[in-house]
Amino acid sequence: MRGERLPWTLLGAGLVSYSGGIIYHNATAGGQSATLGPSPADIGWLLFYPACYAAVIMLLRRRLVRLHRSVWLDAVVGVLGIAALTSGLAVLMARSNAELDVWSLTINVVYPVADLLLILLVVTVFGLLGWRPGRVWWLLGASLVGFAGADSLLLVIVEAGWEPPVGVLSTLWLFSTLTPALAAWVRPRWQPSARMSGWGVITVPLALAVLALGLLVLGATVDLPPVTVALAAATVLAALARAACTFVEVQHLVESSVLARTDDLTGLANRRAFLERLARLEHDGTAGRAVLLLLDLDRFKTINDSLGHHTGDALLIQVGSRICAALRPGDLLARLGGDEFAVLLDNADADVARRVADRILAILAEPFDVGGTTLHVTASIGAAIHPDD
Incomplete structure (x- = not known):
């Protein structure tokens, strides 16, 4: 479909980049076990994430009537919350893996954070579409969650020093790669433009606000870096601003509802x-x-x-x-x-x-x-x- 060629092209480019990383890793690593050290293959794998984010947001924009200002505040809450979580994870990983250099530490912190962002993005999209997104979004969402799950599983296995179960991970990655290809070929059924409503709209910012509060409480008992505490506090403040913006939007909706049921001339019911x-x-x-x-x-x-x-x-x-x-x-x-x-x-x-x-x-x-x-x-x-x- 002409209006959706650019986001699907971006997603396809991300898959090509991801595949390039796999080909390079398989060609150079041979039969060696997976390690936490950085590799040129990480470039191809990490470029996959921004391509996915951009593609999903562009596809979502075609389904929504308009984006309220509160959605942009959701993005601020998300960035600050993920930044706070990233800094906290970096400190914990540095303490438990003192032998890792800065690059290895950075690479291994970025992956779980990027996977978490991917899952949160899918949840946000489904919430904005009222949990009835259609076949295309179900396929695409399953693919992105599969990628995040496979990468997270591999990181846990490598961190624990276990031997990766190649069959399970390969099957999950193969499913995650083929599913968006199928989604791109499925002609979507006509659906009315989605309107932002319901609890799904605030699920992600609410979860991140709770996460930030948890970090602030943890900071009272555990020595967390000042940047983590500052980012967590900024996340809570942004969530409060989002709540205030939502309150104003609800007031406007109430006023619109009253006007829609009021006679303009007499002020009586219409x-x-x-x-x-x-x-x-x-x-x-x-x-x-x-x-x-x-x-x-x-x-x-x-x-x-x-x-x-x-x-x-x-x-x-x-x-x-x-x-x-x-x-x-x-x-x-x-x-x-x-x-x-x-x-x-x-x-x-x-x-x-x-x-x-x-x-x-x-x-x-x-x-x-x-x-x-x-x-x-x-x-x-x-x-x-x-x-x-």
Whole structure:
């Protein structure tokens, strides 16, 4: 697919680089056991990771409607958290392997950190896509997790001085190499653009914030380097900033939800909000009797045509205000459109509906003062009783 050629090309280049490292290692190491020492093959292996990161992010960008600002804060939390973890791992490995030089230590710290980033990236993608990413992402995610698992397993085996189980690791690496190739050939099914929602969005930053807190607590009992403590503290601060940004975004969503269910002119509930309330009433098996009143102003078109729409709008605002004054607490008033209003009376019967309708008609019979013009309005009201009608 034209729009996805670049990320798949990057992933393919990463696999070529990874394969080059394997070919060089097999050609030079022969039958020797794996060691912790650096090798030119590490260049090919390590270049695979940034290619994967870039490819995954570019593919994800095509599925999301837009990236919120909080996602960029997630990246900051991730970088700081991984940096804190890296510095802590480096100190622990240096203490347990005093014979390693700086290059060997660096290489062997980078691999587990890069694998962890790969797993966190996959988890983040699946969370952003609502854990229903589709066949392509399942294949690609399984491949990347397989790479991370195989590399981590090899590092643990070599660190412990054991002989690597060639069959198991080779099978896992072969699976991890073939799976993205299959994913690249699978034509993805059409799916709507994903929207960032749910717990999956904050899973990774939350985990890294907990990790940073753990490092800070550990630093109180174990001698950790100042840079590790500083990075852990920065991670917690970034996570707090992310939480504050999320709070603001949630407020905006709430405001948008309210606006979507509010009539712009009168400030009353609109047709959508009223229909949602009716739907809840219909599906609520414990709901009592209720009455729906539909109200329509008589000859309102004449007022609009003779005095202008601005006068008609001002009149509708006053009409809505007066109807509200005639209702009971808890009753719902909505403007369905034009000069049509609806009232939902909970726990009401025909007698209650008649009394409320009479109050509405009486209060609307009083003259309206609209911009210095006195207007007289009458209305027609119909009623339906739930669940009878």
